[in-house]
Amino acid sequence: MSAPEAPLKNPAELSARLELAGAGRLLLVDAAPALTRLLSESRPEGESVEVAGDAMRSVKATFDAILVWRENRVGSQAVLELAARKLEPGGVLWVVTAMRKVMGPRTPAAHRLELADIRKLLEPKGMRHDREVRVTAWNVGYRFVKE
Secondary structure: OOOOOOOEEEEHHHHHOOOOOOOEEEEOOOHHHHHHHHHHHHHOOOOEEOOOOHHHHHHHEEEEEEEEEOOOOOOOHHHHHHHHHHHHEEEEEEEEEEOOOOOOOOHHHHEEOHHHHHHHHHHHHHHEEEEEEEEEEOEEEEEEEEO
């Protein structure tokens, strides 16, 4: 399930705020097409791989950075666990999800993936939440660093 097409929040600065330009290998999971284009243009030297969440098992390589776009809790645990395993030590994992109190996303608020859900899953795996970035008017990205 790919992300809906939504206007990016301040695209001129979004790439810099995500700090993915320096990542050698970037995995994009279910990312919105506009975000995929923006990150590809800002990373002329780096390798980017796009994959659907249900095809994560086919990815065998590890990555310096991974961006996962998940709005719905359903299926999120499996995708995030696989993403955490494919991340290099010292790598970063961005999880972009719909904010709870906005009306735009197609996922009802009661079923949205929240920061508390993500922390509960990733912190026991040695990942620390260290910041967040607004990606669209409806979506926010949470960064986790693998220690």
